[in-house]
């Protein structure tokens with residue numbers, strides 16, 4: 001990879017940000033050398049019912065993985081997001097809700113939110129929910145989703161959010177896996193003006209006997225005035241429940257290590273795992289990372305475009321921002337409705353200061369051209385964030401130039417459902433950015449790169465990214481299967497947390513995430529990150545999006561199979577094929593030259609925007625009979641086209 005451009009920290013941010021470089025270095029050192037003192041202090045950013053006296057008590061020993069933070073303290077997450085702000089910021093807006101329809105929006109103050117949460121918490125109790133019970137949320141991006149989360153944590157119930165785009169089968173498996181007795185949903189959800197039958201999906205999920213056996217209440221928010229099938233013995237309207245509920249509901253005193261939520265995520269093998277997060281450490285970590293990553297200051301308007309169905313929505317729409325007393329924007333819609341300028345319009349309308357989105361969204365906008373946001377006024381923006389996948393330098397530069405107007409730092413945040421919060425990122429007042437690099441570890445995070453035998457590598461090199469010691473936001477277990485937790489994350493490399501990602505460390509000790517280790521391909525003995533090849537391809541003006549997978553190659557071991565989606569205005573041709581090959585050769589080198597290139601009108605993506613490489617690999621291997629589950633794809637029909645035009649026919 002060629003030497004990267006460097007975007008230094010502005011003098012202004014270095015002077016005004018919470019964390020500048022000097023502070024970063026000093027705090028980082030303390031966080032590693034004296035974690036008890038460091039986190040003992042940081043823990044004070046929360047209100048504790050009973051203060052902790054012990055801070056860190058953690059072991060990555062595969063015989064006994066045991067992770068505890070602040071273990072003798074007690075607190076409540078909902079209290080920390082609401083009650084403690086009432087005296088000082090009761091009338092401040094906590095959540096700005098922007099509907100799918102641009103004419104619909106709502107400002108909810110901390111006082112309003114507190115009242116709504118207390119009422120729904122009492123409503124949950126009236127349906128028999130007790131401390132420790134699991135409540136499944138299958139909801140659109142409406143305020144009631146945040147209310148339900150905070151109501152659960154208020155009474156010590158554990159929420160398990162299932163993204164509204166998942167199928168009834170996926171929902172059923174998660175209800176059953178968590179033995180959840182209550183499901184909260186809405187009759188319909190709205191997406192780009194169309195209503196989606198969420199409640200019907202719940203009904204279908206409950207046709208599965210095992211799921212049905214768990215659930216005794218389905219609480220339904222009336223999002224749109226439209227009829228739904230109704231089963232009086234199980235279904236109850238949200239509105240009816242809260243209408244009769246008291247607004248007085250003291251927050252339950254929870255132990256720091258009490259489970260707070262479960263979130264299912266897929267790995268490279270087996271069924272999705274329900275990762276367990278606990279209260280004290282998670283909340284400290286979510287609040288702290290939110291404040292420092294975005295240099296959040298009182299009065300700022302902060303917008304994360306994720307869905308609450310993903311971990312990003314948990315930590316950076318709800319818990320982190322609200323713990324900090326922030327104003328957090330929650331968006332129900334999509335970037336392309338009513339037209340492609342929507343993100344710009346929302347930024348302008350609500351004067352957004354911090355904007356946090358995913359590379360896939362950036363590339364989708366990029367494809368539409370530089371004037372995609374129209375005449376939207378973006379002058380309120382201060383800091384931009386990126387999350388979910390490696391951001392290729394091309395998309396980074398576009399994000400910086402077109403959305404950030406050459407003045408807003410981009411915080412590329414690497415982290416995972418398992419990590420609870422951000423792990424590697426350039427703090428905006430401290431770390432000069434290199435486009436495409438997640439850069440430096442957050443406080444308390446000790447990354448290392450290992451070779452295949454588990455030896456720690458030194459200096460500038462590539463390797464398997466692991467973390468050497470615990471941080472407070474870390475997942476504690478897989479719900480109901482601690483052994484699987486140990487097997488998945490702590491046995492490949494003993495004594496380390498295995499991330500499943502590969503990374504490169506450069507001469508400045510910056511980390512560049514190269515993608516999942518299972519996406520790494522080996523061509524003629526050369527290891528290559530598919531992300532690196534993709535990044536090169538996307539840097540070509542004709543390419544909107546590229547996905548690269550390996551396929552069995554007689555001579556090289558693996559060959560490079562490329563799927564490209566062209567920018568509007570470009571036609572597929574043999575000339576262009578040649579040009580793309582040459583382009584990759586010149587960007588990375590001849591070993592990266594694509595063997596096969598397929599023009600793809602669309603990529604198979606999950607609804608969270610991640611390209612499903614498993615499917616692309618199968619098609620590249622000419623083995624599409626065994627594609628596995630495609631039900632979680634945003635648009636399953638793209639697969640048929642990919643198969644029809646596949647390049648590798650045995």
Ligand code: 6R9
Pocket residue numbers: 265310311312386387388389390391412413414415416417418438499500501513515516
């Ligand atoms: C937060 C989230 C985790 C996986 C992770 C990695 C990829 C996320 C990234 C990134 C490069 C970034 N990933 N952020 N890769 N740079 N800034 O996305 O959690 O859904 O669990 O995904 O996503 O591969 O291992 P999750």
